[in-house]
Amino acid sequence: xxxxxxxxxxDVAREVGVSAKTVSRVLNEDGPAxxxxxxxxxxAVARLGFQPNLMARNIRVGGPDTTIGLVIPDLxxxxxxxxxxxxxxxxxxxxxxxxMGSSADDPDRxxxxxxxxxxxxxxxxxxAPTVGAGHSHLKTHRAAGLPVVFLDRPGNGLATDSVVSSNxxxxxxxxAHLIAHGHRRIGFIGDVPTRxxxxxxxxxxxxxxxxxxxxxxxxxxxxxxxxxQGASTATAQLLSLADPPTALFAGxxxxxxxxxxxxxRAKRKDVAVVAFxxxxxxxALEPALTVVAQDPEEIGRxxxxxxxxxxxxxxxxxxxxxxxxxxxxxxxxxxxxxxxxEA
Amino acid sequence: xxxxxxxxxxDVAREVGVSAKTVSRVLNEDGPAxxxxxxxxxxAVARLGFQPNLMARNIRVGGPDTTIGLVIPDLxxxxxxxxxxxxxxxxxxxxxxxxMGSSADDPDRxxxxxxxxxxxxxxxxxxAPTVGAGHSHLKTHRAAGLPVVFLDRPGNGLATDSVVSSNxxxxxxxxAHLIAHGHRRIGFIGDVPTRxxxxxxxxxxxxxxxxxxxxxxxxxxxxxxxxxQGASTATAQLLSLADPPTALFAGxxxxxxxxxxxxxRAKRKDVAVVAFxxxxxxxALEPALTVVAQDPEEIGRxxxxxxxxxxxxxxxxxxxxxxxxxxxxxxxxxxxxxxxxEA
DNA sequence: CTGAAAGCGCTAACAT
DNA sequence: ATGTTAGCGCTTTCAG
Numbered sequence: 001x002x003x004x005x006x007x008x009x010x011d012v013a014r015e016v017g018v019s020a021k022t023v024s025r026v027l028n029e030d031g032p033a034x035x036x037x038x039x040x041x042x043x044a045v046a047r048l049g050f051q052p053n054l055m056a057r058n059i060r061v062g063g064p065d066t067t068i069g070l071v072i073p074d075l076x077x078x079x080x081x082x083x084x085x086x087x088x089x090x091x092x093x094x095x096x097x098x099x100m101g102s103s104a105d106d107p108d109r110x111x112x113x114x115x116x117x118x119x120x121x122x123x124x125x126x127x128a129p130t131v132g133a134g135h136s137h138l139k140t141h142r143a144a145g146l147p148v149v150f151l152d153r154p155g156n157g158l159a160t161d162s163v164v165s166s167n168x169x170x171x172x173x174x175x176a177h178l179i180a181h182g183h184r185r186i187g188f189i190g191d192v193p194t195r196x197x198x199x200x201x202x203x204x205x206x207x208x209x210x211x212x213x214x215x216x217x218x219x220x221x222x223x224x225x226x227x228x229q230g231a232s233t234a235t236a237q238l239l240s241l242a243d244p245p246t247a248l249f250a251g252x253x254x255x256x257x258x259x260x261x262x263x264x265r266a267k268r269k270d271v272a273v274v275a276f277x278x279x280x281x282x283x284a285l286e287p288a289l290t291v292v293a294q295d296p297e298e299i300g301r302x303x304x305x306x307x308x309x310x311x312x313x314x315x316x317x318x319x320x321x322x323x324x325x326x327x328x329x330x331x332x333x334x335x336x337x338x339x340x341x342e343a
Numbered sequence: 344x345x346x347x348x349x350x351x352x353x354d355v356a357r358e359v360g361v362s363a364k365t366v367s368r369v370l371n372e373d374g375p376a377x378x379x380x381x382x383x384x385x386x387a388v389a390r391l392g393f394q395p396n397l398m399a400r401n402i403r404v405g406g407p408d409t410t411i412g413l414v415i416p417d418l419x420x421x422x423x424x425x426x427x428x429x430x431x432x433x434x435x436x437x438x439x440x441x442x443m444g445s446s447a448d449d450p451d452r453x454x455x456x457x458x459x460x461x462x463x464x465x466x467x468x469x470x471a472p473t474v475g476a477g478h479s480h481l482k483t484h485r486a487a488g489l490p491v492v493f494l495d496r497p498g499n500g501l502a503t504d505s506v507v508s509s510n511x512x513x514x515x516x517x518x519a520h521l522i523a524h525g526h527r528r529i530g531f532i533g534d535v536p537t538r539x540x541x542x543x544x545x546x547x548x549x550x551x552x553x554x555x556x557x558x559x560x561x562x563x564x565x566x567x568x569x570x571x572q573g574a575s576t577a578t579a580q581l582l583s584l585a586d587p588p589t590a591l592f593a594g595x596x597x598x599x600x601x602x603x604x605x606x607x608r609a610k611r612k613d614v615a616v617v618a619f620x621x622x623x624x625x626x627a628l629e630p631a632l633t634v635v636a637q638d639p640e641e642i643g644r645x646x647x648x649x650x651x652x653x654x655x656x657x658x659x660x661x662x663x664x665x666x667x668x669x670x671x672x673x674x675x676x677x678x679x680x681x682x683x684x685e686a
Numbered sequence: 687c688t689g690a691a692a693g694c695g696c697t698a699a700c701a702t
Numbered sequence: 703a704t705g706t707t708a709g710c711g712c713t714t715t716c717a718g
Contacts, residue, residue, distance in 0.1 A: 006464075006487060008711055019689045024713065032687055049483050054462040055398040055408060056711035060694050065398065067442070075428040075441075078421050078623075085418040088445060097459055098418075099410070100443045102431060116440055119397040121349075140392050144349060257623055264627035280421075280600055281624045284607035351695055362705050367697060375703055399695035403710050 007048040015044040027052060058121065064146070067099045068124040068307070069117030071110055072151070075102045079253055079277055079296055080128065083151065086300025087126065094308060096123060105193075107133035114138070118146075124307040128152045131195045147310035149303045153197040154320070161310070163303045163321045167198055167276075170292040170325030171205025174274040175249055177290065177327060179213045182337030183247040183272055185221065186210070187238040189259060190251030192226040199224070202251050202276055221245055231258020232265075239268065246337055247272035253279050260285060272335035278328065288330035298323045350391040358387040370395060401464065407489070410442045411467040411650070412460030414453055415494070418445045422596055422620055422639055423471065426494065429643025430469065437651060439466060448536075450476035457481070465489075467650040472498045474538045490653035492646045496540040497663070504653070506646045506664045510541055510619075513635040513668030514548025517617040518592055520633065520670060522556045525680030526590035526615055528564065529553070530581040532602060533594030535569040542567070545594050545619055564588055574601020575608075582611065589680055590615035596622050603628060615678035621671065631673035641666045 013020040018037060025031045026041040033041075044050070058065050068091060072080040088098055099117055103110040107130045117125060118141060128151045129135065136157035142148050148155075150162035178186050188206050191199035207217055220241060225231035231250070235258060238245055248271060250256035256275035263271055275282075275291045282289035302321045356363045361380060368374045369384040376384075387393070401408050411434060415423040431441055442460055446453040450473045460468060461484060471494045472478065478491075479500035485491050491498075493505035521529050531549050534542035550560055563584060568574035574593070578601060581588055591614060593599035599618035606614055618625075618634045625632035645664045 009713095010711075020711085021690085021713075022688060025688085028713085030713085034687065037687085049480070051458065051462045053402070053464060053711055054459075055464060056402050056694090057713075058694095059396065059399050059402060059696085060711080060713045062694065075431060076421065076424040078419065078424065081419045081421065081424045084443075085445060088418060097456075098443050100427075100441050102428060113440075115394065116397075119394045121396060121398060137392070260624060260627045264629075264631075279623060281603060281622065281628065284603045284628060285624065286607075286629050288607075352697095353695080363695090364697075364706080365704060368704085371697085373697085377703060380703080396695055399710090400697075401710095402694095402712085403696045403698080405710065 006053075007050045009050075009052065012041065012044045012048060012050050015048060016040045064123040065121045066095050067097050067117075067120065067122045068126060068304075069114065069120070069122040070098055070100045071103050071113045071117075071127040072100070073103055073105045073128055073130070075100065077254070078280070079294065080152075082296035083300040083303075086297045087304045090301050090304040091308065103128070103130050105130045107131070122146075123311060124149070126151055126303055126307065127155065129155045131193050131197075147307040149307050151299065151303055159318050161303075161306045161319055161321070163299050163306070163323060164197075165294045165299065166322050166325050167201035168205040168208070170294075170327075171202035171249070171251075171276060172209045173205075173325075173327045174276060174290075174292040174333075175206045175209035176212070177329065177333045178247045178249065178272055178274055179209060179215065181272065181334045183245075184215055184337070185218070185243065185245045185247070186215075187235075187245035187248040188222045188251065189231055189234050189238070189248065189255045190222070190224045191255070192224045192230075194224055199251055206249060224251075225255055225258060228254050228258040228261065231255040232262035233258075235259045235262040236266070239266070239271065246270070247274070247333070247335070249273075250275035253277040256289070256291070260289060270335055272337070273332045276325075282328075283330055285332070287332045287335060290330045290333035291328050292325045293328050294325055295323050349396075350393040352393075352395065355384065355387050355391060355393050358391060359383045407466040408464045409438050410440050410460075410463065410465045411469060411647075412457065412463070412465040413441055413443045414446050414456045414460075414470040415443070416446055416448045416471055416473070418443065420597070421623070422637065423495075425639035426643040426646075429640045430647045433644050433647040434651065446471070446473050448473045450474070461489075466654060467492070469494055469646055469650065470498065471495045474536050474540075490650040492650050494642065494646055502661050504646075504649045504662055504664070506642050506649070506666060507540075508637045508642065509665050509668050510544035511548040511551070513637075513670075514545035514592070514594075514619060515552045516548075516668075516670045517619060517633075517635040517676075518549045518552035519555070520672065520676045521590045521592065521615055521617055522552060522558065524590075524615065524677045526588075527558055527680070528561070528586065528588045528590070529558075530578075530588035530591040531565045531594065532574055532577050532581070532591065532598050533565070533567045534598070535567045535573075537567055542594055549592060567594075568598050568601060571597050571601040571604065574598040575605035576601075578602045578605040579609070582609070582614070589613075590617075590676070590678070592616075593618035596620040599632070599634070603632060613678055615680070616675045619668075625671075626673055628675070630675045630678065633673045633676035634671050635668045636671050637668055638666050 009020045012023045101113040110130045110133045125148045135155040148160045154162045223234045225234045278291045278293040352363045355366045369376050444456040453473045453476045468491045478498040491503045497505045566577045568577045621634045621636040
């Protein structure tokens with residue numbers, strides 16, 4: 001039962017007693033149409049509940065589908081959620097819709113998603129690339145006019161536009177803030193895998209800040225975590241070192257949650273913290289969490305704007321847009337550092 | 344330039360010297376094919392970078408597109424992000440992809456999104472309905488076999504499956520928790536608009552809890568907020584009443600952020616709080632935030648499973664799945680209540 | 687102003 | 703094991 005075929009252009013045409021083309025003309029405001037036919041057609045459309053089949057239309061017109069394929073690591077990560085929202089906001093009036101999927105930072109899943117998206121003839125492809133994924137297979141698509149934008153991280157083997165945060169400078173600023181408040185042993189808990197672009201950049205900023213202050217780079221103080229629970233564990237481990245850090249730098253928002261949660265559990269208010277990326281409730285913590293805030297709205301906006309420009313024929317040089325981060329001092333970076341070391 | 348037409352089945356066929364149908368057979372593992380032709384075809388496919396046009400395929404096969412249309416209020420809301428992730432997880436091996444959009448709780452936007460989705464011949468429609476949106480126009484689609492699932496809230500004018508949290512019981516439990524700890528004046532800050540299903544249900548739970556405890560329902564203690572900032576303002580207003588509440592109940596996650604932030608700003612640790620829906624860092628607050636946790640994973644899973652069953656021909660009665668909430672006691676509900684009123 | 691025919695890229699149904 | 707024809711629902715092209 002039920003398997004009612006949905007009405008087609010031909011059905012509407014038959015209903016009114018005109019040709020399919022006439023209906024098409026009315027609906028697309030293509031060519032002329034007498035006021036009377038127009039009305040009759042629109043009435044029939046409403047009566048039958050006709051909705052033009054967009055796939056059939058696209059196939060005939062030959063143009064790309066009016067969708068943006070967006071691959072992010074995790075649909076549940078608030079950072080990427082904010083980016084997605086911003087992308088949607090800036091493309092909405094162009095009539096583009098988001099086709100989304102999460103890669104779980106697995107290159108195979110990333111590839112599977114982009115392949116499906118490409119098979120759907122998306123108008124724009126946006127990817128937060130996973131470590132280990134190659135992107136040279138996208139070359140032909142790009143050459144054929146498909147705008148490709150890498151988000152949050154650069155891609156691999158494809159020269160195309162990308163939008164990233166000022167990871168290195170931001171991390172540098174955050175760590176320098178800790179140093180300025182007297183900290184000399186600062187733990188770093190970064191992304192997993194360690195080859196991840198954002199981790200490398202943020203770690204580089206961390207190292208530079210140490211160097212500038214004449215502080216040693218102590219390998220045992222640098223670790224990683226994949227999820228909040230892992231970050232909590234890593235925090236506990238760092239604090240149980242023989243010569244533990246007096247401050248921690250969180251490499252991303254999820255790590256920040258893990259660190260803060262573990263410090264609260266252990267009632268360790270003496271450990272200073274600065275996090276890369278802002279998190280909800282940061283200002284309600286005690287001490288309030290100092291962060292190097294990213295700007296997901298601007299990241300999404302810039303990515304979408306660039307892609308739209310490309311769609312409109314912009315053939316200028318490939319660009320990497322670096323969206324500035326901003327240190328928001330809230331207190332957690334100023335926790336008491338221990339006094340000068342006794343010789 | 345660049346407008347290189349992407350290769351088609353015919354191109355591949357020509358390249359190999361076989362018919363289009365043969366290529367189609369090889370790619371879809373339909374019918375037989377000699378090992379040799381298979382290899383040649385696959386080689387040519389790889390060489391040309393051919394990717395079958397899914398839209399063309401779908402149109403010919405006549406079936407729906409392998410996408411799920413998902414309309415949520417806000418792509419940036421962590422609750423709906425978690426729901427979306429869960430939906431994706433449960434439909435991935437069916438080869439379904441998510442087409443997502445946010446309604447911003449605007450019925451017109453909801454309608455525009457669902458219309459585009461329907462024009463794309465999605466396989467499944469999932470909507471968190473906005474207040475004021477009608478859904479009777481979906482009747483024919485549902486009758487024609489399109490699974491429609493309402494998420495988080497029931498729809499309007501369409502009998503179909505829906506998945507919601509145990510809003511009323513959950514709110515009741517949360518408020519009862521406050522009452523059990525001696526609170527007699529409990530503020531309620533709910534969703535906007537006030538006609539929103541979740542707000543009504545949660546408010547009903549609040550009222551029942553009061554009634555059962557023999558406490559009066561005091562209109563001035565009930566208010567609403569649309570965003571975090573609004574919730575902070577509402578909190579400040581409630582606390583400045585002549586006879587202010589000693590405890591607050593947050594009607595959703597965003598409101599919770601606003602309440603907690605405002606209380607921290609005002610350094611009001613004496614106000615007890617229970618929130619509907621869990622939030623990040625709840626356990627790191629002081630006091631840790633007691634919540635009525637929703638189960639977004641289960642909501643997404645149940646919605647997806649139901650829709651898939653319908654897709655597979657399940658014609659059983661329409662069902663409303665209520666996903667249980669769980670009170671997670673962390674401390675904020677036990678803040679000191681004032682002693683017995685002096686006559 | 688309107689219609690008929692052809693064709694977008696693909697596959698179902700029949701050949702062979 | 704492979705090819706041919708027709709046609710999905712729509713729009714383009716060219717005639718009326």
